[in-house]
Amino acid sequence: MPANSLIINRLSSIVIALLLVFFANFSPIFAQTQTPLEKAQADYNFQYTKYKDSQEAYYTSKASYMSFKTAIAKTDAYNKTKAYLDQTDQLYLTFIALLKEYANSINWDKTDLQKETFAKLSQTEIDYITDHKNRVANTKTLEELPPLADELKTHLKDTTEPTFNKNLAMLELAQVEATLSDFNSLSRILDRIVIFKLRAGETQAVLSNWNSEIASIRTSTEKDVQDAKTKLDSFKDTSLSSGQLNEISNYTQDGQSELKRSKPLFEELVRIL
């Protein structure tokens, strides 16, 4: 009996060890399935929720302090306001990280735009917001916080938002240019195949219309891309207003729509080949 219980004890220890190793390995499988862009989006959504919570806490503490004006209410208002400003800074930092992941999902080698320009604009904002966050952390009194809030508000309106507009314009243009490059590469290969088939006597309508349709899409999209580039270059600053961003977006969105017209053509041609 004692020998049996010794064996059971040892087997139980092995089972427990296996369980621990099993659970230690299990969670990484799920962690690996999220792309960096999805993770950045999830992070941003999470920080936005935290921002709303801290905003609510700030409003409540402010109302309490304005009503009672006690030292305890003031301390609470200071802590909640400080946390609110800190969370606001964190929200913008997470937003910049999200924009960077969007940029990482584009193949910049296929565009004339420089990813470094995009990165430089983002870094300037990261530096400012990080510095602001540190200054908020170093405050000691409630009175120090409203000027820091005003400063951030002005910076966001005059610098950050226009910089983001420039970044968004670059993303839109880089995306269309990179996709147009892939479109041109593939359509030229298929052009030769279609010409060969037509010379061989094949008469399907899609073959006859292929060249003219693809040429039309290529011409329209290249014009949209060129117009967007010209417009972007004309705004020499490192920032854009909302109106200027919309002007560029009009061209890039037209280019997107033109490229998407080619999808049924490609699919039909693959069926014939």
Add this chain to the structure above:
Amino acid sequence: MTDEQPQEKYVYREPGQIPAQTPPPTKVLTDFTKKFKSKIPAISKKKVITLAIVLLFLLTAVLAINLLAQKQQDQAPPAPRQITADEPSPSENPSNAEIAKRVGELTAKLDNMIDYGKKVQYPIVDLAISFDK
């Protein structure tokens, strides 16, 4: 002569010292462990072995999946195609299967094109912080 009551021997203790009557902590722990073990139902050797084998199998499967996922992540992405001005490479003569694959990739890119103006919403925050009436 008065009878003297027998007196208990006085033992001086420092403040906080455990009184002599309290059992030492190790005995308390041992008693607790014995009580706890007596409540665990007896498990047969066969069941323990079966459980160990099942867990070993699951662990092997998890490790294999992890290794596979790691291998896929470690594979370097293909180098970006260098597109020259107008002419495609003369050596490009892909098979129908390759063409179908490239068409699939392009149509997926077309489907996934993002309207950044709508998709990426710039956060709007309230920074009107004031404690003046």
